[in-house]
Amino acid sequence: MGLRQSLVYQRRFPLIRLLLPQALLERPSDMTRAENMVTAMLLALAVLPFYGAVYAFLTDHATARICYFGAFCVAICAALLRATANLSVVRECFVGGIFVLLVGIIYRTGGIVSPAVLWLGVCSIIGSAAGGAKAGWRWTATSLVVVPLIYAADLAGVFPQPVVRDMRALNFISIMSFTLLVAVFLVIYERINSSAIRKLDHALGLIRTLAIHDELTGIVNRREVLRFAAQEMMRSTRSATPFCLCLIDVDHFKRINDMHGHPVGDEVLRRIAGKIKEDIRATDCFGRYGGEEFLLILTDTDLTGGAEFVERIRQSVSTLHLTELGGNTVTISVGIAQHRQQENLDQILSRADKALYAAKAGGRNQIVLADLAAFKDARKADTVAQIA
Numbered sequence: 001m002g003l004r005q006s007l008v009y010q011r012r013f014p015l016i017r018l019l020l021p022q023a024l025l026e027r028p029s030d031m032t033r034a035e036n037m038v039t040a041m042l043l044a045l046a047v048l049p050f051y052g053a054v055y056a057f058l059t060d061h062a063t064a065r066i067c068y069f070g071a072f073c074v075a076i077c078a079a080l081l082r083a084t085a086n087l088s089v090v091r092e093c094f095v096g097g098i099f100v101l102l103v104g105i106i107y108r109t110g111g112i113v114s115p116a117v118l119w120l121g122v123c124s125i126i127g128s129a130a131g132g133a134k135a136g137w138r139w140t141a142t143s144l145v146v147v148p149l150i151y152a153a154d155l156a157g158v159f160p161q162p163v164v165r166d167m168r169a170l171n172f173i174s175i176m177s178f179t180l181l182v183a184v185f186l187v188i189y190e191r192i193n194s195s196a197i198r199k200l201d202h203a204l205g206l207i208r209t210l211a212i213h214d215e216l217t218g219i220v221n222r223r224e225v226l227r228f229a230a231q232e233m234m235r236s237t238r239s240a241t242p243f244c245l246c247l248i249d250v251d252h253f254k255r256i257n258d259m260h261g262h263p264v265g266d267e268v269l270r271r272i273a274g275k276i277k278e279d280i281r282a283t284d285c286f287g288r289y290g291g292e293e294f295l296l297i298l299t300d301t302d303l304t305g306g307a308e309f310v311e312r313i314r315q316s317v318s319t320l321h322l323t324e325l326g327g328n329t330v331t332i333s334v335g336i337a338q339h340r341q342q343e344n345l346d347q348i349l350s351r352a353d354k355a356l357y358a359a360k361a362g363g364r365n366q367i368v369l370a371d372l373a374a375f376k377d378a379r380k381a382d383t384v385a386q387i388a
């Protein structure tokens with residue numbers, strides 16, 4: 001799965017998806033907040049007509065009409081979000097609208113004793129779920145200012161006598177529905193957020209993979225192979241075990257590009273990288289150093305072992321059957337250096353580079369050791385030359 005694809009909305013709630021504007025699906029943080037807000041809107045669209053019916057049943061028709069009108073306003077907010085994708089403005093309209101509606105209901109249902117006072121808490125919940133801690137605290141502070149004002153107004157006798165027929169029934173329904181609604185919202189909220197965290201984890205994994213791999217060949221890139229080399233240098237110094245650094249260059253690669261075109265050149269690089277990758281040990285590191293040059297780090301290997309191993313690689317690359325080149329073969333030249341104590345990365349790279357240069361100068365399709373004295377196998381002398 002591609003990185004972009006992994007961030008794309010794949011939710012199971014089709015109604016939420018229907019209301020989410022495309023522009024808010026681009027960033028996971030926006031998407032999660034928008035999903036939370038749409039969830040709150042859908043719950044409000046279910047609860048407000050229900051309350052309208054309850055108030056109508058309890059003979060308070062004016063409050064019932066306020067609830068129906070509130071549901072209509074929520075629908076408008078949902079349409080506005082879909083049309084404008086402006087999350088913060090629509091959120092403030094939506095939460096503000098709910099707040100005003102609740103104050104209206106509180107006015108009509110007895111002031112501070114009204115069950116609607118408790119419902120002011122949902123504004124803080126929606127505010128923080130759809131706008132973060134700041135929005136949540138803003139609506140909490142608003143409630144903390146408004147509730148004492150309602151209390152004071154109640155003491156001053158500002159509120160009219162409620163017309164609800166049965167306050168006890170209203171309280172019962174209100175507490176039950178409040179508990180249920182908050183529970184449903186929190187369950188959906190949890191699912192939305194854990195799904196967003198999973199998506200972010202996945203995206204982070206992909207980003208890490210992309211950051212250390214070469215796109216063309218799929219092997220690790222220059223940065224990663226150099227990081228591995230630096231780490232191996234420290235390990236080797238500490239444990240006094242040898243390691244070899246090999247610079248590998250495809251011979252006459254420019255000719256391949258010129259004769260067969262760049263896409264064929266790319267494919268040849270992929271095939272060579274694939275072949276070498278197949279042959280090395282899991283503890284070694286093989287990466288693209290740049291262009292048609294590769295860097296191979298052979299851990300726990302001295303120059304003798306490294307030369308034998310790389311010679312096998314040279315031979316196996318030269319026997320690669322490349323249909324793209326009309327059956328012609330490609331060869332590689334390799335410069336190998338064994339790490340010396342106290343040597344830094346630039347120094348060992350420079351010695352391997354000189355060895356590679358000597359391999360090219362010596363006619364290509366061969367390996368050259370940066371320090372032949374350590375190479376004891378005279379049988380490889382035909383493919384190995386010494387440089388300083």
Ligand SMILES: Nc1nc2c(ncn2[C@@H]2O[C@H](COP(=O)(O)OP(=O)(O)OP(=O)(O)O)[C@@H](O)[C@H]2O)c(=O)[nH]1
Nearest residue numbers: 249250251252253254255257262265266291292360
């Ligand atoms: N197709 C393809 N070509 C590349 C890529 N990176 C570098 N090259 C080509 O590799 C060629 C390297 O050419 P040179 O540096 O002259 O080396 P060479 O032709 O291999 O000659 P020697 O190394 O001396 O054997 C250039 O033509 C680059 O354009 C790549 O990712 N894809």
